[in-house]
Amino acid sequence: MKGVMWGTDYERHILHCFQIQYSKVKRVRIIELLLCLPSDDEILMCCDGASRGNPGLAGYGFIFRNNSGDFVFAEYGGLGIVTNYIDEFIASIRALEWEVENQWFKVILQSDSKDCITSLTSHQIPWFLIARWQRIVAGMLLISYRHVYRETNFSADHFAKKGVHLQKGQTLNYKDRPACLTRMETPDQSYYKFD
Numbered sequence: 001m002k003g004v005m006w007g008t009d010y011e012r013h014i015l016h017c018f019q020i021q022y023s024k025v026k027r028v029r030i031i032e033l034l035l036c037l038p039s040d041d042e043i044l045m046c047c048d049g050a051s052r053g054n055p056g057l058a059g060y061g062f063i064f065r066n067n068s069g070d071f072v073f074a075e076y077g078g079l080g081i082v083t084n085y086i087d088e089f090i091a092s093i094r095a096l097e098w099e100v101e102n103q104w105f106k107v108i109l110q111s112d113s114k115d116c117i118t119s120l121t122s123h124q125i126p127w128f129l130i131a132r133w134q135r136i137v138a139g140m141l142l143i144s145y146r147h148v149y150r151e152t153n154f155s156a157d158h159f160a161k162k163g164v165h166l167q168k169g170q171t172l173n174y175k176d177r178p179a180c181l182t183r184m185e186t187p188d189q190s191y192y193k194f195d
Helices: 009-017 084-101 114-121 127-139 154-163
Strands: 030-033 043-053 056-065 071-082 106-111 142-147 171-174 191-194
Touching (some): 043 084, 043 154, 056 084, 056 154, 071 084, 071 154, 084 114, 084 127, 084 154, 106 114
Parallel strands (some): 043 106, 106 142
Antiparallel strands (some): 030 191, 043 056, 056 071, 071 171
């Protein structure tokens, strides 16, 4: 028997009386996502970590975008064996260090790791990264944090997955958009998450 059920008590009562078995179907929610670019005096930093297992062989990657959405800089690196949380955190810390070195004082840190964003906003930094964090905070004027879904963070994910294949401590960076980055998020395009 096929049909639509609205989940009311009356419907369940009728099915129970006739001893008809039914199963609940999960409804899919479609969420439309958009990339938000920074204002004129800010830079957008998209970070991500990747690992094969948790803990497992890991890497990080980040990409910088200006207010027009253009590529500014990207880096990825190998981390050895760490947890997912730590690789996401190191991606954010390393990207912030690059920004301080290059004198960007107003930044938007964007990550698909909700735990990492929560820890950064509440200043709950892992003990082995505290000294690096303090140098970053001393050199920055304003850091804004933004949690996004991975559907609008795929260019950072691209670099993080490349970082998994590097040796611990090895990094590669790009001042021009590399040929391996075939697509980037654009502000005029909708992305979708099926939840």
